[in-house]
Amino acid sequence: MSKADESTVTSDLSAATEQPADDDTILSVRNVSKHYGGVVALEDVSLSIKENEVLSIVGDNGAGKSTFIKLLSGVIPATSGEFYMRDPESHDLEQIVLESPAMAKRAGIETVFQDMSLSFQHDVAANVFMGREPLKDGLSGKLFRRLDREYMEQRSIEALDEIGFEIDPNAITEELSGGQQQAIAVARALISDPRVVILDEPTAEVSVEGSQKILDLIEELQASGKTVIFITHNLQEVFDVADRVAVLRSGSLVAELENDGTIDREELVGHMTGAIQQE
Numbered sequence: 001m002s003k004a005d006e007s008t009v010t011s012d013l014s015a016a017t018e019q020p021a022d023d024d025t026i027l028s029v030r031n032v033s034k035h036y037g038g039v040v041a042l043e044d045v046s047l048s049i050k051e052n053e054v055l056s057i058v059g060d061n062g063a064g065k066s067t068f069i070k071l072l073s074g075v076i077p078a079t080s081g082e083f084y085m086r087d088p089e090s091h092d093l094e095q096i097v098l099e100s101p102a103m104a105k106r107a108g109i110e111t112v113f114q115d116m117s118l119s120f121q122h123d124v125a126a127n128v129f130m131g132r133e134p135l136k137d138g139l140s141g142k143l144f145r146r147l148d149r150e151y152m153e154q155r156s157i158e159a160l161d162e163i164g165f166e167i168d169p170n171a172i173t174e175e176l177s178g179g180q181q182q183a184i185a186v187a188r189a190l191i192s193d194p195r196v197v198i199l200d201e202p203t204a205e206v207s208v209e210g211s212q213k214i215l216d217l218i219e220e221l222q223a224s225g226k227t228v229i230f231i232t233h234n235l236q237e238v239f240d241v242a243d244r245v246a247v248l249r250s251g252s253l254v255a256e257l258e259n260d261g262t263i264d265r266e267e268l269v270g271h272m273t274g275a276i277q278q279e
């Protein structure tokens with residue numbers, strides 16, 4: 001049996017018209033396409049993300065990875081297709097509209113983009129709460145309302161601690177390492193208690209040591225009940241922390257593989273490059 005046969009491979013997924021809504025699906029992407037004018041960035045992608053899994057998305061440059069997560073974060077609208085999210089109360093998969101970042105956040109999806117969107121001159125607590133600063137009660141009149149700094153610092157410490165980082169909330173962000181900055185961006189994403197956390201190449205600008213901390217962080221997120229989707233170019237990271245890997249090639253989802261010890265680098269690269277093509 002070839003390596004490809006040994007693995008749990010589902011191929012030609014882009015041809016699927018409807019995906020079964022497995023009980024453990026938290027987020028379902030159905031027949032989603034994104035065209036930029038004449039450029040086909042994604043074509044008829046269907047993918048189910050399972051509750052509490054770590055799913056890695058890989059693909060060569062231009063495969064459609066960034067486009068895929070921009071759609072899930074509501075940064076750009078899909079040209080066609082549908083998204084469904086498991087409702088935490090009814091437990092049904094309900095259709096959601098992802099046409100703005102606010103809509104994605106409301107659905108419980110938070111994304112940390114590669115640039116992290118941090119304000120580097122500001123301190124850690126300010127970044128963790130950026131755009132959601134709590135105000136002190138008891139003071140009347142907008143002009144006199146003050147930030148609840150004490151709460152911000154305390155919550156920042158807790159949010160970072162939850163993902164395995166100890167960082168002074170008063171430290172200036174630009175003075176911290178790449179791994180610490182990534183942790184701050186993740187802590188900010190966690191403040192709204194999302195169910196799905198998307199990380200866009202979280203280790204790209206981080207030292208080897210910092211990268212290991214980020215991989216630990218991904219495991220912490222999973223242990224705390226989150227579902228994690230992460231994009232990486234580093235295949236070793238896929239083997240280290242992903243439960244499953246989805247491979248995009250030229251805008252199509254060409255394989256989904258369980259990271260159950262049977263896939264190897266050659267096989268993964270084969271799917272990415274097209275050297276392996278399933279019927």
Ligand SMILES: Nc1ncnc2c1ncn2[C@@H]1O[C@H](COP(=O)(O)OP(=O)(O)OP(=O)(O)O)[C@@H](O)[C@H]1O
Pocket residue numbers: 036039040041059060061062063064065066067068
């Ligand atoms: N705003 C845009 N306008 C036109 N074409 C775009 C736009 N954004 C992406 N594309 C095209 O869509 C395709 C998919 O791009 P995307 O950035 O999603 O790929 P990627 O897998 O994230 O690549 P990389 O690893 O290089 O970031 C590429 O052909 C790209 O040139």
